[in-house]
Amino acid sequence: MSQVYNPKVIERKWQKVWEDEKAFAAVNDYTKPKFYALVEFPYPSGQGLHVGHPRPYTALDIVSRKRRMQGYNVLFPMGWDAFGLPTENYAIKNKIHPKIVTKNNVRRFKGQLQALGYSFDWDREINTTDPNYYKWTQWIFLKLFKAGLAYKSEMPINWCTSCKCGLANEEVVNGVCERCGSEVVRRVKSQWMLKITNYADKLIDDLDGVDYIERVKVSQKNWIGRSNGAEVEFALKDKEEKLRIYTTRPDTLFGVTYMVLSPEHPYLEKYKDEISNWDDIVAYREMASKKSDFERTELAKDKTGVQIEGLSAVNPVNGKEIPIWVSDYVLMSYGTGAIMAVPGHDTRDWEFAKKFNLPIIEVIAGGDVEKEAYTDVATGTLVNSGFLTGKSVEEAKKAIIDWLVERGLGVAKTNFKLRDWVFSRQRYWGEPIPIVKCEKCGFVPVDESELPLELPEVENYEPTDNGESPLAKMRDWVETTCPCCGGPAKRETDTMPQWAGSSWYFLRYIDPTNDQALASPEALKYWMPVDWYNGGMEHTTLHLLYSRFWHKFLYDQGVVPCPEPYQKRTSHGMILGSNGEKMSKSRGNVVNPDDIVNEFGADTLRTYEMFIGAFDAAAAWSDDGVKGCRRFLDRVWKLQDLVTEETGYSKALETRMHQTIKKVSNDFENLKYNTGIAAMMALINDFSRAGKVTRDEYKTFLTLLNPVAPHITEELWELGGFGGRLYEASWPEYDEAKTVEDTVEIGVQINGKLRGTVRIARDASKEDALAAGKEAVSDRLTGNIVKEIYVPGKIINIVQK
C-alpha cells in the first residue's frame, strides 16, 4: 500500500532536484529546433504574488514542458520589471532606499514562484533596475536620440497632481491618473518625447504577418487610429491666407455649411484685429482652456461655440461664402485643428447645426437629414453636388480628391490618433536619461562608453513641488562637463517611464550577461522572434505597442534580426474573487496563493487554475473547485495501487488512450487546458472502472499530466521505477488510426427526433446502417418513409409521414 500523498514534501524535493540538475536551462545549441515562450515579467510589488499571476505562468509552463519533451530547445525565462512608483512611494514613506525595497520584494516573489515549480531558466533572470541591464535601456535611448526619434519639446502634458509627475496620454484614464487615481491637469513643461508616430503605419500594417488573437489586433489598430482622408484649403474671404482642414469625407464638400476652429487655433490670435466680437472669442477660449480633457469629453453631448464675426471662408467647390465658428468639439491636437462642417452627414456637426440653427444640406441620398445625420457610406448616392451628383460615396471621394489636387486645393492625407510618446518622468526610481544640456551645444548625448549612467544616491526621493525630479537637487551629479565642447553643462534630471525597461526585456533574456551588446547577434538570430507571448489584456495598447515600436526601430538599426518581436500573442482572463468581483483588499475577497500551496500543494493550485474555465475568459475563484482538483490528484496518487505488470495498452482502453493523447496534446497547444485536464480526469475514471492500469497506460498518463502537475508525476515516475527523470522523457505519440473504434454507437432519429441508438460498424454501408437503424425503432415506423439520411459515424434520420 502506497504512502499518503504529501505535496509539501515531494514538491520541495523535486524543486531542489530540478534546480541542482539545471533541468530547464536553455542551451546555446543553435542546431536544435528552438521554442521561445514568454510571459510578462511581474512588477515585484510589496503585496507579493497574487493568484492572478500563476494563470498565465502555468499555461506557458505547460507548453514549455511539453515542448521540451518533444525535443525542442526551450527558452522560458523570468525577470523583474522593478522600476516604478509604488516602490518609490514605499521607500519615501518608510525611509528605505528603493534598491533595498526592490531587493526584498524580488526575493519574496522569486521564492513564491519557485514554490510553484515553474520551469523557468533562472540562470537568465533579469532585473530592469540592475545597472548592467539599464545600461542597454539607456543605450537604446541614445540610438533613438541619434536617429532623431527622441526630442525635447515644450508642450502641454498630463500632470498628475499627486505623483507630481508627467504622464503619457495612455496613462490617463477617465481624466485621472491610472496609477493613483488623482486628478490630472494640463501643464506646459519641457519633456522628452519619442517619435512613435513615425512607425504608425508599420505598427498597423505588420499586424497582418503575426498571429495575435483578434481583439489584440483590433485594439492596436484602434489605438493607432489611422484614417484616410484629405486636407483641403478653404480661402478666407478677402485674405491671402487659406484655412487648411482635414476631412475623411471630401465627397461631402458640397454639403459644407460652416467651418469650425479649435479654441487654440493660431488664426484666432492672428486675425484678432479683424474679429469684431473678439471679447466673446477670448471669453470662450478661456472657458474652454479651464476644462480638463475629461470635462471636455464628459460634456460632449452639449455643444458650445461662438461665431467668429468678421471672418468667413469660401467653399472651393462652389464659391459659396460660409461662416466660421470656434468650438471646443474641434481639437487642436488632431488634423489641422480646423474642420469643414457637414451637418447633413456628420453627427457632431448635425448636433452643432441644430443647436445654433445653421443650415443643413443633404448631399448623400438615403436618409432624412432633418431628423439625423446620414452617415452611411456604403449605400449612399451623391445629390446636390455638382459634378459629383449620381456617384457613389467611394467614387465621389476619388473624383473630388483628383479635382482638388489638379487645382492645388487639396491633397490626400492619412492621419493617426496616435501621439508621440511622452518619455520623461520627474521621478527618482527610473533609468536616468543619458543626456547633457550644454549652453553652447544644446542637448548632447552621454558617450556610450560612460554607460550605464547610474542613479546617484540621494537623501530624499520626494519629487519637488516645482515639478523637478529629485535628481535636480544633486548638485554634484547634475553639474558636469559637455561631452562635446568640454564646457560646463548640466545633466538631464528626468528619468524614463516604467515602460522603458519592459520595451526590450525579451531581448536580454537571450544573452543576459553580455557586456558588449544587448545580446549577441548569433543568439538573437537563433532565438528571435518570441514564438509565443502571453500577457494581460491591460497591456494590449501600451506595453505591446511601445515594445513593438522599439523593436522595429532596433530592426531598422540592424540590431535585431526580425521586424516583429512576437510571433504569437495570447491573453488570459482575470481571476476574480469568489463573488465574481475583482479581487481587492477593500472587497475582502483576495486569495493568497501561499495559503493554497500550504493547504493543497502547488500541483493542486496549478491544476485548478488551468481547470477553472476557458483560459481567455475571466473566472471566479471557488474553494470547492480547488478541493475537486486536489481530489483528482489524490486519485492520481492512488493509481499506483492499480498498476499491473502488464505492458502495452489494454484492449479495452486502447482507443481511449490514443484519443486522450491526441486531445491533451492539441488542447495544451490551443489554450484549452480545462478540457485537456477534463480528458485526463475521464481517463482516470476509466482506469478505476477497469480496476487496473497497465504499466504503459500509467506511464503515458503520468507523462501527459506532468506539464500540469510536475511534482506529483515526477515522484510517481520515480516510485514506479521507470528510470531517469520524467522531465527528460518523451512526449507520448498517438496513432491516428487507433483514435477511432471499429464500431460506433450512433443516434437514430425519426423526423429529427432521437428515438434510439444503434451500434454499427464505423464504415457500415447505407443499407446495413439503415436496416439496423430501422430495427432499433421498428415499433415507431409507419411504413410511409419519405426520406432516409445516414451520415456515417454520426446519425441516422428517417423522415416519415
Add this chain to the structure above:
RNA sequence: GCAGGAGUGGCGGAAUUGGCAGACGCGCAGGCUUCAGGUGCCUGUGGUCGUUAAGACCGUGUGGGUUCAAGUCCCAUCUCCUGCACCA
C-alpha cells in the same frame, strides 16, 4: 455612439465540418465503510407531467427563418462584460 466578446442545469463550464445538448468538475440526494463527524468508495442528478415504471412533452437570452437535422448558419431583437470614445 463605435469596436470586440459572451448569454447553455443549482454553480464553474463541455460540445471538429450543422448530426445523440449538458463531457469534466463542484454542489446536492441515497447507499456502503465509520461509534460518530470527516475522508474514501458506489449509485443517481436539465425541467415538467407520469403512483413507481414504461414513457411523453419541453429545453442552449427572445422572436422569426433556412434545413431531414440548429447551441452551432441567416435576419431581427434584448441583456451583460471589456476596450475606445467630440479623432472630423
